[in-house]
Amino acid sequence: MTSADLRTRNQVRLLRAVHDADAPLTRADAARRLGIGRNTAGALVAELERARLLHEVPAETSGRGRPTTLLVPHPDGPLAFAVDFREDAWTLASVALGGAITELEGGEHDRTPRAFADIRAAIERHASGRLAVVGFATSGPIRDGRRLHISHLAWEDVELDDLIGADWPTTAVDNDARLAGLAEARRGALRGMGTAMHFHIDFDIGGTLLLGGDAQRGAHNIAGEFGHMPLTGSALRCMCGVLGCWSLDVGANALMRRFGGEPGYGTGRELAQEVLRRAEDGDPEAGAAVDANAAALGRGLGALANALDPEAISLSGLGVDLIRLRREVIEDHCAEGLMAFRRDEPPRIVSGTVGAAGPLTGAAEIAWDAILTEAWVRARR
Amino acid sequence: MTSADLRTRNQVRLLRAVHDADAPLTRADAARRLGIGRNTAGALVAELERARLLHEVPAETSGRGRPTTLLVPHPDGPLAFAVDFREDAWTLASVALGGAITELEGGEHDRTPRAFADIRAAIERHASGRLAVVGFATSGPIRDGRRLHISHLAWEDVELDDLIGADWPTTAVDNDARLAGLAEARRGALRGMGTAMHFHIDFDIGGTLLLGGDAQRGAHNIAGEFGHMPLTGSALRCMCGVLGCWSLDVGANALMRRFGGEPGYGTGRELAQEVLRRAEDGDPEAGAAVDANAAALGRGLGALANALDPEAISLSGLGVDLIRLRREVIEDHCAEGLMAFRRDEPPRIVSGTVGAAGPLTGAAEIAWDAILTEAWVRARR
DNA sequence: CATTTTTTGTTCAAGTCGTGAACAAAAAAC
DNA sequence: GTTTTTTGTTCACGACTTGAACAAAAAATG
Known part of the structure; x- marks a missing residue:
């Protein structure tokens, strides 16, 4: 690595800071954030402007001091x-x-x-x-x-x-x-966390472990099938070929099975939504089904928390509805699955904030x- | 980061290369490995020698070319x-x-x-x-x-x-x-792997996920309790406070329970060793117990492989004996727990090579x- | 045994980089 | 109108890596 590479490295760091910030950064802000001098920042930005990677616009002043510029995407940038x-x-x-x-x-x-x-x-x-x-x-x-x-x-x-x-x-x-998990880690509910998890609950469960803002991929890029661990003691065989998957008890397929629908990826999403609606309206049968779903969800989350110790777990898809309707059920069963000494500091279970755009x-x-x-x-x- | 920091960074990289290599590195080797010139390497090493962090000794020549030096720890080094x-x-x-x-x-x-x-x-x-x-x-x-x-x-x-x-x-x-897992990742059976897992089987199971040669710690430094996930459908309550832990079916405690010993951390290690010995000698009751242990181990490993997709899984403690006596049982039950589409490429299950020194x-x-x-x-x- | 080939060490000029200090500029506060 | 605060700009300086050229030391070659 020569000193020229140092320049490139700092420029990437600068661009990354701009990309990751939730509000536009001023040039002076960026310099402070990267721990470099204002002069260096000026040189970096000038070069990036010439490369059409960054554009400077006057920032409306706030407080005293010489007015600075906002670092925004270049209008002809990538x-x-x-x-x-x-x-x-x-x-x-x-x-x-x-x-x-x-x-x-x-x-x-x-x-x-x-x-x-x-x-x-x-x-x-x-x-x-x-x-x-x-x-x-x-x-x-x-x-x-x-x-x-x-x-x-x-x-x-x-x-x-x-x-x-x-x-x-x-x-x-x-x-x-x-x-979707990466989106939560970078721009949503899991932002800034060192260890976190995200699960998307649709027909079944898919998820990811997020470490330092990056989603783990595994050795063959197929990590994340948390739904296909036997966490809830089911005796059924899953479509994936394994006995007793967690996914059999959580998600739309589990609701469909309970209400006579054939598990699979057809129109079941509407059925699931209807069950949730009925549960919300007080229908006891639907309510029991949602309870079971939430309980199984919580039980699995507790088990995973023992193994991976996430700071927080975010959910998307049906998970958002389950949190809304049955937060307590999820949390109680999660606590039951947690080793006793961890129960005073359980993982936070939150709805994803990026939502369907995940x-x-x-x-x-x-x-x-x-x-x-x-x-x-x-x-x- | 100034250019002086660049020097320090390269020196750390050099020291790290020396530390990680399994055979002493020559100076020219190190330069190639770091992608720096021989002149730069010379400057780096000279400074490190002065700082008593590295020592150069003549390398016995091999092949033609000017003889070089071996980079070894400094006799007064840290x-x-x-x-x-x-x-x-x-x-x-x-x-x-x-x-x-x-x-x-x-x-x-x-x-x-x-x-x-x-x-x-x-x-x-x-x-x-x-x-x-x-x-x-x-x-x-x-x-x-x-x-x-x-x-x-x-x-x-x-x-x-x-x-x-x-x-x-x-x-x-x-x-x-x-x-122990970190040791396998750095100097043992898991060396060089991007995603791997290690489990130590003693009275119960503890383990770690290894990513890029580093052991994951979790948000509260208590990640790794894989033994306390309900992966084998046990109906017993574990000492940890949770129902159905994997550890109830794998390890010395599981053997002790089967042979009348009281689960706990007393003298059970000898009992476990005796059961293994008897199984090895063909005792059917002990053999069945070891079979059950190996089956439960494999079942859990398969489930974890679905979620985390390790390239290989290394075992220590009783796991080494179980691999020696019942490799097939472990692998068969692991495959049963793997999603069908992964069965043609299962994680390699290997004995740790660092052993008790882990x-x-x-x-x-x-x-x-x-x-x-x-x-x-x-x-x- | 002298020469050639191969590999490594060393020297040196060249090109870059970030820094710190000093100063200028521009706004708000007094 | 003056002072204070914040930011931009300029410039000399020290430090780094590089690449090329050359020297050194061994093995291979004939």
Whole structure:
């Protein structure tokens, strides 16, 4: 590492600070935050402005002192696109430095890999020279970052390379639940935490362990199937091939099974919503089902907290409803699952604040992660 | 970060390379490994020699070319001490740069916190000006790095600060199972892996998740109680206060329960060894017990692999015996617990290679981690 | 045995970088 | 109108890594 690399490194740190801040940073602020002199900050920013990575606009003054400038994305700067590919629809958005999301287009799809062609066409419709990296969120595990297993679309071992081909822009792909967790860690309820977890509860449970603001991927990029641990003593066989998965007792599938629906990825989401609504209105049968769901959720969270000791656990999807309707049930059963000596300091269980935009937001984050590197910035100068 | 810090950073990287290498590095080797020029390496080493952090000795020549030097610990360089504090005994060792361990002293103790005074006296007997940091391995969770919970010594919430006082040398403390895992990750069976797990099986199971060669600690430094997740459907209540812990079915306590011993931390280790011996000799009852133990172990490992996707899982303690006697049982039940799509690529289950020296080795690693920092090296120059 | 090849150590000029100090600039407070 | 506070700018300085060129030391070659 030469002294020139030092410069690049500081520029990346500066850009990262701008990207991560929730309010625009002033130049003097940024200098303090990075622990560098105002002169150095000036030199860094000047170069970044010339590279069209950062733009300075006058900041409205506040308090005394010479007025400073706000560091904002350059109007001709790089953009990340983010794609949220769901089971029957997709969304394409553009994301500027700092994380501001502009939805560009969305569409439904026919559940065949052809959908990727539609998405690529949409990307091309909106792409300009400013497009730098596409972040892509999809459901299902993505083994080694290349092979898709989306069971409810009956995509088994679909090669990602075949789908996106060589003519796509630079792309960073990851799993939706994991990206939702990343979004909470970077811009939501888990911000600033060293150890945290996130779970998305839909038909079943997917999640991720978040360490220092990064989602863990595992050795084959398929970490996060927490729903497929036998945490609640179920005797049923899960669609994944294992006996007794936690997911059998938590999420829409568990509600459907109880109310006669066939577990699977069809219209069950409406049924689940209806059960929640009825429970909210006082229907005892629905209430019992929601109780059981919340209890199983809490029990599993307690077990996981013993092993991984998160500071907080955020939930999305049905988890938000369960917290709203049954916080106490979740927390009580979580406490029961906690080792006695931990019960005075249980993990905080919170609703995610990024909400349904989680996968899209997380996709934007991994795209910007690919941009905010020394290699990329060095090449841009 | 000024250019002077760049120098320190490179010196730390150099020292780290020397420490991590399994064979002494030559100066030219080190330069290549760090990607720096021979001239820079020469300057770095000269300064480190002056700071008594590194010593150069002529390397026996091999192949052609001008002979080079071997980078070895300086004879007056800093030393780490490592302590392994077990339930009834302790060991004190001295560890040089590179990880070479010299056992200094050991002793038994009376299971009261007084043991710490003995250990401190031993440290003082052996300490010289070269002692830099003491790494300390103890059983039981250490909440926030300060409060000990060693249930089988009936130490509940013992304040570590009271025990080691202000007059101890700089100390890095951590849990023994976690340090055993760290030892495997740094110098054993898990070396070089991005995601791996280690479990120590004694009376029950303790373990750690290893990411990029580092053991995860959690938000309150009490991560790793994987044994207290309900992975095997037990209906018993565990000593920890939770129903159905994995540890109830794996380890010496499970064997003792089966053979009439009272679960607890007494003499059960001999009983467990006897059961293993009898199983090895073909005793059917003992064999069945060992089978059950191995099956429960494998089932839990499969579940954890779904969630955390380790490349390999290493075992220590009884786990080594279980692998030796029942590898197939473990692997079969692990596969049953794995989601179907992962079964063609299961985590490798291996015996740890550091063995009983795990906690001591891990303690040495965290001590050297505290030395091999930019702040420490800068202060030393 | 002399020469060539290979590898490593050493020296030196060149190019960068961040710093700290001093000063200028611009606003608010007095 | 003056003082105080905060920020921007300039510049000399010290420190670092690099790359090239050359020296040194061993093995290989003939």
